[in-house]
Amino acid sequence: MINREQFNDLIVKEEKEQLINLLIDSLDKEIVSVRELYKERILPSIEDFECPFQEDPLCIWKEHVRTSTTRTIIEVIYPYLLKERKPFNGKKIIMTCPSEEYHELPLRVVSDWFELNGFKSVFAGGNTPLNALIMALDYEKPDYLGLSVSNPYNLYKAQNIIDAVREKDSSIGIIVGGRAFNKNNDFVKTMDFDVFLKNIDDIDAFAASLMVDVGKKRDGE
């Protein structure tokens, strides 16, 4: 199995082909699970990325390349994720970001993580126009809307989305996450979402809590 140092080394050197081949080989041989890959390799490599622009003006370029390589990794391991996912839990979530929120990668990671936990997850990507999202509610009929916001400036737009969704269908549960929510600033405290989940462990716990609810209903509680 490719260790964390090897993974980082290859991603820093932009050795995409070698990295992808090693990952696929490890997954084929079942030396590593998709869960482990995400938690111990993929997420740390983007979360720990820093861009000290003054010392390294090329870092923005490197950030774009690393994001794109990560995106490729996530796409190619998707079929393995489908093999590992839990049985369908009967819940559908649609995933989006406010317009002009270009941090789409967190949304993609989280979308896959809901899927791994048995949700039907529909990833609409970043920068989705609000009117398209509202029209899609009738079409998709989701149980939940997952909203990801990284840039705190986009929190206001997120609240506009929440208002519009509530007005259209108040039964849809609104789940939020992303760095912009982590600080829980004064504006976040005024926002009208149902659930804030900090990371993928929180998503595991949330999914498990739904299964407990299903169990209780089944047992007539």
Ligand code: B12
């Ligand atoms: C990659 C990256 C980019 C890429 C994004 C590419 C893409 N397609 O996503 C690009 C290069 C486009 C970019 C652009 C910018 N970026 Co940027 N970017 C990053 C970087 C390096 C990683 C972000 C990431 O993907 N993290 C990995 C994910 C998985 O982690 P996460 O976001 O924390 O998500 C976890 C949780 O928050 C949670 N979660 C997230 N979303 C959701 C949603 C739900 C529903 C749930 C339940 C949970 C959940 O689960 C995730 C997994 O645990 C960070 C710095 C860093 N090291 O984190 C800066 C960072 C986020 N960017 C930053 C900035 C400032 C920008 C720009 C404004 C730069 C500029 N001047 O142009 C623009 C923003 C443009 C815009 N309008 O959005 C700042 C934000 C600062 C702040 N105020 O908070 C950061 C923190 C860098 C910094 N230290 O200054 N960026």
